[in-house]
Amino acid sequence: xxxxxxxxxxxxxxxxxxxxxxxxxxxxxxxxxxxxxxxxxxxxxxxxxxxxxxxxxxxxxxxxxxxxxxxxxxxxxxxxxxxxxxxxxxxxxxxxxxxxxxxxxxxxxxxxxxxxxxxxxxxxxxxxxxxxxxxxxxxxxxxxxxxxxxxxxxxxxxxxxxxxxxxxx
Amino acid sequence: xxxxxxxxxxxxxxxxxxxxxxxxxxxxxxxxxxxxxxxxxxxxxxxxxxxxxxxxxxxxxxxxxxxxxxxxxxxxxxxxxxxxxxxxxxxx
Numbered sequence: 001x002x003x004x005x006x007x008x009x010x011x012x013x014x015x016x017x018x019x020x021x022x023x024x025x026x027x028x029x030x031x032x033x034x035x036x037x038x039x040x041x042x043x044x045x046x047x048x049x050x051x052x053x054x055x056x057x058x059x060x061x062x063x064x065x066x067x068x069x070x071x072x073x074x075x076x077x078x079x080x081x082x083x084x085x086x087x088x089x090x091x092x093x094x095x096x097x098x099x100x101x102x103x104x105x106x107x108x109x110x111x112x113x114x115x116x117x118x119x120x121x122x123x124x125x126x127x128x129x130x131x132x133x134x135x136x137x138x139x140x141x142x143x144x145x146x147x148x149x150x151x152x153x154x155x156x157x158x159x160x161x162x163x164x165x166x167x168x169x
Numbered sequence: 170x171x172x173x174x175x176x177x178x179x180x181x182x183x184x185x186x187x188x189x190x191x192x193x194x195x196x197x198x199x200x201x202x203x204x205x206x207x208x209x210x211x212x213x214x215x216x217x218x219x220x221x222x223x224x225x226x227x228x229x230x231x232x233x234x235x236x237x238x239x240x241x242x243x244x245x246x247x248x249x250x251x252x253x254x255x256x257x258x259x260x261x
Contacts, residue, residue, distance in 0.1 A: 024198065025199075027203050028199035030206075109200075122207070123206070
């Protein structure tokens with residue numbers, strides 16, 4: 001068999017919406033027999049924790065549609081304009097927005113972030129946690145799934161140096 | 170975009186027997202290719218996998234997947250009503 005293609009990803013965001021792209025691309029590439037590594041850094045690092053608690057909010061995220069995951073299709077397709085005064089001042093709004101988003105994903109047949117990460121583990125995607133971010137934000141290796149490795153810029157760059165595709169998410 | 174998808178047809182329809190059927194109905198990208206990969210891994214060389222998907226994106230994605238993995242996409246059928254049926258032969 002010809003030499004495997006390589007995909008090098010940096011996951012730098014930990015919100016629910018931004019957690020998807022690296023895991024989707026990584027599992028997709030691994031499914032095509034590519035060799036894949038994801039480098040989790042800054043706010044992306046919590047995606048390596050055993051229990052992923054990613055949330056999402058329309059606050060400061062004006063392109064995010066607010067959809068209701070129930071009722072007739074026409075109702076579900078409405079994009080509710082929620083003023084910032086509500087998204088920033090109502091306690092628990094972020095939790096509500098997150099659960100509505102998760103329900104919408106589920107209704108549409110989108111896998112959860114956790115499921116996609118499990119697929120990545122099964123397909124032997126290499127997952128590297130950023131040592132510097134761990135020090136800065138106080139993470140320990142024990143906080144992460146056991147498949148996680150620890151490394152720094154040089155670790156990622158060495159892998160990325162002969163990758164076919166390299167993306168920063 | 171959808172016009173560019175080659176209409177892959179096998180010459181003799183009854184030329185293969187399906188070893189396993191994988192139902193990916195209701196699943197979105199990237200699950201059809203991921204589950205196909207996992208199913209193919211467990212089959213023997215020469216076996217044919219049938220995969221059913223309801224994701225319109227599976228048409229271009231399965232074609233790309235087959236080109237990348239060098240498994241043979243014997244047939245990719247748009248059966249209408251957002252049902253797509255694929256026959257993949259494990260080649261290595």
